[in-house]
Amino acid sequence: MPLETEPNIPAPDDFYQALIDAHAGLDDQRSAALNARLVLLLANHVGDLDALREAIALARDGL
Amino acid sequence: MNTRTPARFPYTPPRELAEGGELRVPVAIVGAGPVGVACAIDLALHGVQAVVLDDNDTVSTGSRAICYAKRTLEILDRLGCAETITGRGVCWNVGKVFHRDRLAYQFDLLPEGGHKHPAFVNLQQYLLEEAMLARLQAVGGAVRWKNRVAGAAPDADGVTLSVETPDGTYRVRADWVIACDGARSPMRDYLGLDWKGQVFRDRFLIADVHMVGDYPTERWFWFDPPFHPHQSVLLHRQADDVWRIDFQLGWDADPDEERKPERVIPRIRAMLGDDRPFELEWVSVYTFQCRRLDRFVHGRVIFAGDAAHQVSPFGARGANSGIQDADNLCWKLARVVREEAPPALLATYDVERVAAADENILNSTRSTDFITPKSAMSRLFRDAVLDLSVRHPFARRLVNSGRLSMPTTYRESVLDTPDTDTFVSVLVPGSPASDAPVRIDGHAGWLLDRVGGAPAVLYFMAPDRAGDLERLVQLAGELRVVVVVPAGGSAFSAGDAVVVEDVDGLAARRYGAAPGTIYLLRPDQHIAARWRRWDAPAFERALARATGRKEVAAHAA
Numbered sequence: 001m002p003l004e005t006e007p008n009i010p011a012p013d014d015f016y017q018a019l020i021d022a023h024a025g026l027d028d029q030r031s032a033a034l035n036a037r038l039v040l041l042l043a044n045h046v047g048d049l050d051a052l053r054e055a056i057a058l059a060r061d062g063l
Numbered sequence: 064m065n066t067r068t069p070a071r072f073p074y075t076p077p078r079e080l081a082e083g084g085e086l087r088v089p090v091a092i093v094g095a096g097p098v099g100v101a102c103a104i105d106l107a108l109h110g111v112q113a114v115v116l117d118d119n120d121t122v123s124t125g126s127r128a129i130c131y132a133k134r135t136l137e138i139l140d141r142l143g144c145a146e147t148i149t150g151r152g153v154c155w156n157v158g159k160v161f162h163r164d165r166l167a168y169q170f171d172l173l174p175e176g177g178h179k180h181p182a183f184v185n186l187q188q189y190l191l192e193e194a195m196l197a198r199l200q201a202v203g204g205a206v207r208w209k210n211r212v213a214g215a216a217p218d219a220d221g222v223t224l225s226v227e228t229p230d231g232t233y234r235v236r237a238d239w240v241i242a243c244d245g246a247r248s249p250m251r252d253y254l255g256l257d258w259k260g261q262v263f264r265d266r267f268l269i270a271d272v273h274m275v276g277d278y279p280t281e282r283w284f285w286f287d288p289p290f291h292p293h294q295s296v297l298l299h300r301q302a303d304d305v306w307r308i309d310f311q312l313g314w315d316a317d318p319d320e321e322r323k324p325e326r327v328i329p330r331i332r333a334m335l336g337d338d339r340p341f342e343l344e345w346v347s348v349y350t351f352q353c354r355r356l357d358r359f360v361h362g363r364v365i366f367a368g369d370a371a372h373q374v375s376p377f378g379a380r381g382a383n384s385g386i387q388d389a390d391n392l393c394w395k396l397a398r399v400v401r402e403e404a405p406p407a408l409l410a411t412y413d414v415e416r417v418a419a420a421d422e423n424i425l426n427s428t429r430s431t432d433f434i435t436p437k438s439a440m441s442r443l444f445r446d447a448v449l450d451l452s453v454r455h456p457f458a459r460r461l462v463n464s465g466r467l468s469m470p471t472t473y474r475e476s477v478l479d480t481p482d483t484d485t486f487v488s489v490l491v492p493g494s495p496a497s498d499a500p501v502r503i504d505g506h507a508g509w510l511l512d513r514v515g516g517a518p519a520v521l522y523f524m525a526p527d528r529a530g531d532l533e534r535l536v537q538l539a540g541e542l543r544v545v546v547v548v549p550a551g552g553s554a555f556s557a558g559d560a561v562v563v564e565d566v567d568g569l570a571a572r573r574y575g576a577a578p579g580t581i582y583l584l585r586p587d588q589h590i591a592a593r594w595r596r597w598d599a600p601a602f603e604r605a606l607a608r609a610t611g612r613k614e615v616a617a618h619a620a
Contacts, residue, residue, distance in 0.1 A: 005455040012460040013429050016444075020432065023440045031440045062450065 098368030109397035125345035128382030152186035260354025274341035377465035394586035408611030488575030525578035
């Protein structure tokens with residue numbers, strides 16, 4: 001399964017607000033921990049290892 | 064600074080001063096900005112007499128509101144002043160987003176073909192106001208300039224306004240008052256109303272620059288550009304070679320220092336990156352807020368525009384929503400004034416436009432949070448979204464440099480009749496009606512021009528059901544009846560009904576219509592009800608509901 005990079009979230013602004021709101025009141029360390037947990041939960045939801053490897057490569061690109 | 068000299072309007076001493084008397088009017092409008100003047104024109108078209116009171120004698124200083132959205136242009140068209148505005152203004156559809164030193168992506172707001180109006184027209188607010196004031200005069204209305212409302216005493220049957228002029232004070236006794244006196248609304252203070260919301264801790268420099276530049280007619284937005292690091296910049300073109308530039312300054316900026324030309328000019332010079340000549344027309348430093356009144360209708364005083372709700376400028380949701388307030392309010396108020404509907408109809412203005420204000424505030428708050436991240440993590444996500452947007456389309460949907468004004472659908476309004484038939488269309492009861500190219504008597508035209516500002520019926524002709532048409536034609540007079548026939552359909556006379564030919568089939572497609580489909584539109588061109596075939600009792604009920612003749616009182620109390 002190729003990684004989906006076309007828009008796939010029906011209400012992107014709702015998602016983005018939920019993401020930013022989730023970090024409210026957390027210090028840097030806890031915020032980083034939240035992100036790590038979130039990545040792991042979403043990775044499990046995706047499941048497909050090829051798609052996950054592709055996402056990791058794209059995220060790493062340019063850093 | 065080369066400051067434009069705004070048009071000044073003559074002050075005439077009110078005759079009530081000499082008579083020591085009182086002016087009695089059905090409606091008084093406080094404030095002659097775009098919202099107040101839109102109300103005055105609309106009420107005049109509905110045959111209701113209104114007086115407009117303004118504390119000044121000129122149009123706005125500086126460009127202020129500059130972007131008028133497609134739906135607003137349709138409303139201005141209904142009011143009879145869109146032609147001047149689109150003719151004078153700059154039509155644009157393309158936006159570009161830059162991040163640091165590169166173009167991240169571009170978008171095209173151009174709606175599908177077959178619309179009379181573009182996505183946006185940019186025009187300085189003072190030019191919009193001049194066009195609207197000319198139209199007000201043409202429909203027999205006038206503004207009482209330098210008539211400042213100094214106090215308001217509302218009671219159960221009306222409002223007494225105390226009005227100050229250079230020659231003294233007099234009273235205006237109005238059955239209804241529309242308060243469109245802007246974000247700092249004195250009317251709100253006279254009524255002691257709370258003004259709740261969020262103030263954003265950021266400052267922006269806004270400059271109108273006159274230059275003959277080769278920038279294209281597009282909206283350009285920069286996040287963290289090399290010429291203005293760590294902040295954002297927005298560039299918009301206006302009429303007459305005037306460009307609007309917004310520089311984000313941050314909360315610590317000193318507003319008095321920042322508006323000095325010796326501070327402003329180097330910023331613009333750095334942005335232009337060369338030594339082309341330009342002149343400053345207007346400079347202002349502002350902060351912004353997202354707030355609204357709890358309710359817009361307070362007895363006999365009705366608030367509209369910035370006096371009722373205030374948003375950040377990103378998304379062009381201020382003036383657009385204000386003119387949409389006027390569009391929603393005036394037909395209702397006209398019906399109440401003429402005693403065709405109970406005052407409870409005005410409660411639907413409150414419900415519908417409070418929901419619209421919340422939608423605008425939500426969108427504008429989100430844009431502001433994206434542009435000015437409130438935490439390190441929020442900034443990290445924003446920069447990640449911008450980095451990914453260069454290559455990945457999904458991330459472009461997350462970039463938020465302003466969600467540009469779209470009209471509100473009045474979902475579940477008590478004026479709407481829920482569907483009982485199935486429709487495949489983006490339109491739902493409560494949506495603004497879609498435009499479409501049509502032919503009338505062999506001439507090219509537009510569907511919405513034929514709908515106008517009366518309750519209207521769109522009937523998609525079913526040749527095998529001649530009886531439907533006969534019944535509908537009998538309604539013409541009380542209602543605007545528009546009969547849509549397919550392309551190549553034979554022209555025929557249908558009494559007072561207007562027959563239009565759906566030249567490209569776009570009307571049928573946009574309305575998900577088949578032969579026999581009927582749409583009932585409110586006077587503000589929002590969809591009230593629709594059916595697959597004529598049903599007289601259902602139609603009568605929906606019409607009574609949509610025009611507030613019954614059921615509204617019970618529902619909207």
